[in-house]
Amino acid sequence: GPNYKWVWKAKIPLKIKIFIWQLFQNAVLTRDNMRKRNWPGNPSCSFCRDVETA
Template identity: 80%
Template sequence: GPSYKMIWKATIPLKIKIFLWQLFQNVVPTRDNMRRRNWPGNPMCSFCTNVETA
């Protein structure tokens, strides 16, 4: 998509580009994604008591 071109052309470090691309793909290992993979832990955010999402 067009937002990916913006990420890859940005003048930021490669590891930040990869993280942003993963964030847009919703594959960052947040607690809600881990729960979908049968993670037995608590899905609640440690700071705000809501379900942790990207």
């Protein structure tokens, strides 16, 4: 897979590193990802009404 060493070497808080890594892995629970897991809710963004994606 892709090389994510730059994420772990960056001088940013650990929780931000983990979030960035999850974002690149498409593991952040956005509404489109939750729909793939049979979430019954509305997939549109609360702000712009487009389908929410990472």
